[in-house]
Amino acid sequence: MNAPLLSVRDLRVAFPTRQGMFEAVRGVSFDLGRERLGVVGESGSGKSMTGRAILGLVRPPGRVTARRMDLHGQPILNLSERKMRKIRGSRISMVMQDPKFSLNPVMTIGDQIIEAYRLHAGGPKGAGRAKALEMLEAVQIRDPERVMGAYPHEVSGGMGQRIMIAMMLAPDPEILIADEPTSALDVSVRTEVLNIMDRLVRDRGMGLIFISHDLNLVAQFCDRVLIMYAGRIVETLAAKDLHAARHPYTQGLLNSLPRLDAPVERLPVLQRQDTWRDGDPITESLETELPGGL
Amino acid sequence: MSRQMTRRAWLLSDAPQTRNQARLGAIYQGWLTFRGNKLAMFGLVILILLIAMAIFAPLLAPQNPFAQDLANRLKPPSAQNLLGTDALGRDILSRLIHGSRITLFIVGTVALIAPIIGLFIGTVAGFAGGWVDQVLMRITDIFLAFPKLILALAFVAALGAGIGNAVLALALTAWPPYARLARAETLTIRNADYIAAARLQGAGRMRLLIRHIWPLCLSSLIVRVALDMAGIILSAAGLGFLGLGAQPPMPEWGAMISDGRTYILDFWWVAAMPGLAIFIVSLAFNLLGDGLRDVLDPKGAKE
Amino acid sequence: MLTVDDLNVWFGFAPDRVDAVQHAAFTVASGESFGLVGESGSGKSTILRAIAGLIDTWSGSIEVDGQAVTGTRRSRAFHKTVQMVFQDPYASLHPRHSVDAVLSEALKLQGMDDIDARITRLLQDVGLGRGFRFRYPHQLSGGQRQRVAIARALAAEPRLLLLDEPTSALDVSVQAEILNLLTDLRAEHGLTYVMVSHDLAVVGHMCDRLAVMQHGRILEVMDVDALRRGAGKTDYTRHLIEASAGYIRG
Numbered sequence: 001m002n003a004p005l006l007s008v009r010d011l012r013v014a015f016p017t018r019q020g021m022f023e024a025v026r027g028v029s030f031d032l033g034r035e036r037l038g039v040v041g042e043s044g045s046g047k048s049m050t051g052r053a054i055l056g057l058v059r060p061p062g063r064v065t066a067r068r069m070d071l072h073g074q075p076i077l078n079l080s081e082r083k084m085r086k087i088r089g090s091r092i093s094m095v096m097q098d099p100k101f102s103l104n105p106v107m108t109i110g111d112q113i114i115e116a117y118r119l120h121a122g123g124p125k126g127a128g129r130a131k132a133l134e135m136l137e138a139v140q141i142r143d144p145e146r147v148m149g150a151y152p153h154e155v156s157g158g159m160g161q162r163i164m165i166a167m168m169l170a171p172d173p174e175i176l177i178a179d180e181p182t183s184a185l186d187v188s189v190r191t192e193v194l195n196i197m198d199r200l201v202r203d204r205g206m207g208l209i210f211i212s213h214d215l216n217l218v219a220q221f222c223d224r225v226l227i228m229y230a231g232r233i234v235e236t237l238a239a240k241d242l243h244a245a246r247h248p249y250t251q252g253l254l255n256s257l258p259r260l261d262a263p264v265e266r267l268p269v270l271q272r273q274d275t276w277r278d279g280d281p282i283t284e285s286l287e288t289e290l291p292g293g294l
Numbered sequence: 295m296s297r298q299m300t301r302r303a304w305l306l307s308d309a310p311q312t313r314n315q316a317r318l319g320a321i322y323q324g325w326l327t328f329r330g331n332k333l334a335m336f337g338l339v340i341l342i343l344l345i346a347m348a349i350f351a352p353l354l355a356p357q358n359p360f361a362q363d364l365a366n367r368l369k370p371p372s373a374q375n376l377l378g379t380d381a382l383g384r385d386i387l388s389r390l391i392h393g394s395r396i397t398l399f400i401v402g403t404v405a406l407i408a409p410i411i412g413l414f415i416g417t418v419a420g421f422a423g424g425w426v427d428q429v430l431m432r433i434t435d436i437f438l439a440f441p442k443l444i445l446a447l448a449f450v451a452a453l454g455a456g457i458g459n460a461v462l463a464l465a466l467t468a469w470p471p472y473a474r475l476a477r478a479e480t481l482t483i484r485n486a487d488y489i490a491a492a493r494l495q496g497a498g499r500m501r502l503l504i505r506h507i508w509p510l511c512l513s514s515l516i517v518r519v520a521l522d523m524a525g526i527i528l529s530a531a532g533l534g535f536l537g538l539g540a541q542p543p544m545p546e547w548g549a550m551i552s553d554g555r556t557y558i559l560d561f562w563w564v565a566a567m568p569g570l571a572i573f574i575v576s577l578a579f580n581l582l583g584d585g586l587r588d589v590l591d592p593k594g595a596k597e
Numbered sequence: 598m599l600t601v602d603d604l605n606v607w608f609g610f611a612p613d614r615v616d617a618v619q620h621a622a623f624t625v626a627s628g629e630s631f632g633l634v635g636e637s638g639s640g641k642s643t644i645l646r647a648i649a650g651l652i653d654t655w656s657g658s659i660e661v662d663g664q665a666v667t668g669t670r671r672s673r674a675f676h677k678t679v680q681m682v683f684q685d686p687y688a689s690l691h692p693r694h695s696v697d698a699v700l701s702e703a704l705k706l707q708g709m710d711d712i713d714a715r716i717t718r719l720l721q722d723v724g725l726g727r728g729f730r731f732r733y734p735h736q737l738s739g740g741q742r743q744r745v746a747i748a749r750a751l752a753a754e755p756r757l758l759l760l761d762e763p764t765s766a767l768d769v770s771v772q773a774e775i776l777n778l779l780t781d782l783r784a785e786h787g788l789t790y791v792m793v794s795h796d797l798a799v800v801g802h803m804c805d806r807l808a809v810m811q812h813g814r815i816l817e818v819m820d821v822d823a824l825r826r827g828a829g830k831t832d833y834t835r836h837l838i839e840a841s842a843g844y845i846r847g
Contacts (some may be wrong), residue, residue, distance in 0.1 A: 006319065018306075042768040043739070157637070186636035186795065187840040194844050213768060220844040237648035258802035260825050260842070266777050267802070270770035308736050309728035314732035316695050487689035490651050492751060495706045497678040505702070509693045 003176055004031035005207040006054070006092075008066040016061050024049045024062075025280075026231035032175065032207045038239065039211045040219035041228035042253075047211050049128070050228070051177045053173070055094055056084040071175075090120035093168035097180040099160030103152040110148030113167045120171040135166040139196050156190030162196060169200055176200075177205045194221055206287050215242065215253055221235075236284040245280045248273070334585020340578035348394040355388035359545050378563040388565050389545035393568070396546045397575065400461050400530045401523055407465035409515045410546060412472020417507050420480025421499070431477065437470040442525075445533055450538045454539045457546070459537040464529055468522070472515055473496070479511045511589035520583030524576030531572055538580040547572050598627040598757055604657035606643050619813045621657075627638045627756070628785065630790040632800035632807030634837075640813040641793045645759045648791075649681050653728045654704075661757065677707060680750035684762035686742035690734040695729050696720075696745050703752035719748040722785075724778060740771035747778065748774070751786075760792040764799060776802060796842045801825060809834045 013025040025046040029036070041047040053064045056079060076087060088094075094103045104112055111134060114128035121131075136144035139162040151159060161181060168176060178197065180189040198221070201208045211261040212218050218225055220240035221224075227235040227250050235247040245251055252270035306323070308370035310316035328334055348461070363383035371378045377386040407508060419430035435447070438580070449463035483489065492506055531548025535555075538548030541554075547568040554565030600806040606618040627632040632640040647655045650671040661664050662678055683709060683771045684687035700716045709715055720729060723744040734742055743763060750758060764772040765777070775798065783790060794800045800807050801824050809829065817830045829835040 041772065186809060188636065188836065191840055215769070216843050253769055256770045257775065258773075258798045260798050260801045260838075263802065263825065266780060267773035269773050269777065308732070308770070311694070311728070313731055314696060316697075320733065336788040373797075415687065439686075487683040487685060488691040488694075490646075490649070491681065491683065491746070492650055493651065493673075493687055494679075494681050495753065496671075496673060496678060496704050497702075497706055506691055508690075 003073065004033050006072045007065060007073075008054070010062070010259065011050065011053055011066040011069060013046070013053050013058055014063045014065075019038045024231055025053060025252045026229075026230070028233055029167050030226055030236070032205055032209060033203045035191060036201060036208045036210060037117070037224040038222035039209060039228060040213065040215055040218050040225055040253075042213060044230075045228040046231040047228050049231075051094065051179050051209060051211050051239065053090055054177065056081075057094075059274065073144060081206040082181050086120075087114065088172070089168075092175040093173040095161070095164050095178040095181045098184045099157065099164045100152070102164055103160060105152050106151055108151055109155070109163055112191060113148075113163070116167045117170040131170055132166075135170045136163070138169070138200065139163070139166045140192070141166075145204065156189075158185050161185060161193050163187075165193070165200075171205075172204065172210040173206065175209065177209045177211070180212075180213070183214070184215070188220060203294075212230055214275075215250075216257065219243070224279055230277045232277070233281045234276055236281070237283075247276075249276050258259050296371045310524065314524055321453035327589045328585050331585040331588055333581045334588070337578040337581030337585065340574060341582060344394055344575060344578070345398065345406060347391055348398045349393050351395055355385075355391045357385040357388045359384060359388040359392040359513060361385075362545055366389055368564065370561075371563055376563075377567045380550070380564050381557065386563065388548075389550060390421035390547070390568060390571050393545040393547050393571070396457065396540055396544060397527060397530070400457070400464070401526055401579075402524050403461045404465045404468055404530075405523065406520050407462075409472045409519050411465070412469040412474075413508065413511060413515055415469070416476025416478075417503055417511055421478035421503055421507060427477075430473070432474045434470045438474075439465065440467075442467045443529055446529060446533060447536070447538065450533060455538045455541060457540045457544065460530060461534045464526060464533070468526060471522075472518065475514060475518055476511045483507055505538045510547055517583055517587045517590055520579055520586050523579035523583070527572055527576050527579070598629070598663060599625040599631075599791065600660040601644070601648070602658045602660075604644065604647065604655060604659065605709065606640070606647050606652060606655040609675050617813055618647070618655075619641075621810075621813075621815050623755075623808050623815065623818055625789060625791055627789055627804065628787055630792065631802045632794065633791065633793045634797055634800050634806035634807055635810035636795060636837075638761040638812075640656055641810050642827060645681065645761050645791065645793055649679065649759055650675075654693070677753050677757065679757045680753050680755040681761065682743070682746050682750050684764045685766050686739050686746055687734075687766070689746050690742055692734055695707050695731050695733050696719050696725075696737075699745060699749055700752055703749045707753045709752070715752070718818070719751060722751060722782065723748045725822075740774060741840070743771075743775055744778065747775075747782070751782070754786075757789045757791070757804065760790055762820040765790070765794065765796065780801065797824065797838060809837065 009029045011025055011028040012023060014021045023279065028046070028050055039047045039050065050059065052058050054069065058064050064078060066077050069075065069090065071087065077225070079087070103109070110129070110132055113132035116262060118125070118128045119129050132148065133144050136147055141147050141162060147155065147159070147163070147258050149168065154244045155163065181197070182193055185193060198206065200206065209223055210218060220237045222239045223237050225237055225242060227247065229249050234243065235245060235250050238243060241255065249270070252268070255268040256270050304315065305319050307319060310319055363379070363440070365383065366379050367381055367383040369375055375385050375387065377390065380386055380389070384427060408593065415430050419427040445449065445462040445467045449466060450459050452461040453462065489502060489506055492502055530539060531551065534546045534548025535552040535554065540549050542549065550568040551565045554561070554586045558565050601624070604618055604621040605616065608615045610619060621644055623631070625645045633644060634741045643652065646652045648659055648661070650666065650669045653669045659676060664674070666675065697716065700719055701712050704712045704715055716730065719728060720727065724747070725741065725744050729737070731740065737745065760779070765776050767775060779790070780803070782788060788802065792800060792803055801821055804821055806816045806818060806820045807824060810816065811833050816833055819829065819834070823829070824838065827835060827838045829838060
């Protein structure tokens, strides 16, 4: 089982602006296996746009091109909206940053999960309901019966995010793209949500793309990390080796974080260099059975 | 050409050197957005033509708009009278051209008075809150409870027929929606961090209202006014049609339609030509409003 | 410099009344940097807003520089002593005011003269060149906006700066720049900071002492060494410190 779930080569996303075409993503290539792949970068690095491009969510006039974007060897680049909708949800799902904006405020949570499930799996309403309850239990929501009847504004942020995950996982997708799933959450809730995602990924053999700005979190949570800068991947490495990162950008990001265990008078500031924009990515030869690494 | 390019670069500079450059740059950015909207440009061109027409009316009009020629009454459009003549043998084209002055006067005055009343009442209500808000908004509700034209009719009937009173009546009935809009905007703005910051600087209520809240409300009001213009023109025409606006022999478009009503089946052009003029100008204002929304609406401008 | 005693802040009326802060008490000495940490909804930002006079439903006592304040009324002297920097640099600058307009208004309100020279100096202080003076907020990045917000706060030449999560909306590399700037400004101008943050590492970097809040109450006040050792007196504090150290696979 070494073939990648998702294989992307030379992905580019461009938007027309008054000053000409602006490329938000400039030639990103990676393979995703049954693993937790972290994508890290600062705002504007193109990390979210990469996730959206995979799901076909880049709105015109934005343009997505790639030499290859295959899901299980089957091209999914620029499919028609109808075909894409079939893939979205049932084979690739996405969890957004803030559950408040992703849940429909006028539908009960139960109805939303059931709908999400039946849209892809079909079947009678009763089966959908059973599945929804099962999913809510899987994300460790106590008293799922009560939550099924609640509206989104009646639940807390952490619970909302767990519900989103339940909803996205109901159709058993092969790939989950999580775009800053815990940035809006408090640290104590964060661990819980991550635990849930971690277990689901492991138990179901899903591929997870975890997009985040938080280097340390990604290093601790993921197997492999892509570091993006100005629309390109500048470094790929195994998460456990993050602190031995070689690219000055990665090192700079790590150093600029204040640390409780190592107090300093002034924080080292990242000195950006133009060469990072177009330099070759640093890739270590990964000693894992995971595909890709590029 | 190269000079042109540098001026453009100067205007679009991300780091303006002077206050004026920054201001002009912002205007230029807006103009570029506006220019991108073809229909809005079309509306703008029509309105510029209308203004030119009003300014140069005596030069443009082929005939005297008041000159009666009973021998030539109700003539269809011809080489001599491009849009035909009315029941008193007056040239309809000349009357339309002169009528544009009246239309612009009405539109301009109402557009000046109504939003200002609305802005003032709405922002004060939204910003002050409490009983001030309650009182001002209930007054607004009372005005809103009546259909606009009926209320305007009542005002004109009380004040006496005439173009000035018609304008006043229209302005007095047009402000409540603006007050509502301004209040709604104010409510979202007043708790913003930048208002809190200004307050912490010791800015008084008047300063907050005038310097911080008004500029933000103004843009959505301008858009709304431009979109409402068509309605104002139609209301003015309606008052003219009912004989309560411009008095004969003034060539007001609504009154002209009213005059043509009697002959609408046999001599269609008498009513249709001013109707067409009203239609075109209303459309132009609507298109312009749409374009202005692209430029001015803070929500749209974020993209 | 700042004394808060038995501070209660509430929103709404019974029965929907929410007690956002209950019986909060702490003191901040002149020149100190004091942190308020806690998770969302713990009331930490609310305390700052009550001090700044942006909330009128509070009771208890707040003394700034020995002067008690009441309600939302603040004296001229207060504005010259206390200024605030807000969390979201995208919401704290007026979208239609250029940097120049923001700063000159702040200076005029404080009755300063020689505004031109002062604006140049303020921009220099926060590490922005002259080229930024006439820009509008939409022409600035998040970090640059936050620098402008800091310059605006400094215009009054205050001695106490209330910092409400000043870097939580920024990228880490920009956060480092802003934190360094705040450190430098404090040393240069002898400022006192009260800093609210959910990020223990940031508070640990910036502050001398901190109060841990939960559900509107101050659980404990500790110094930064205790924070570094993970030595909280309450379970909640220890849990918070542990959780913010990162993700440990469970």
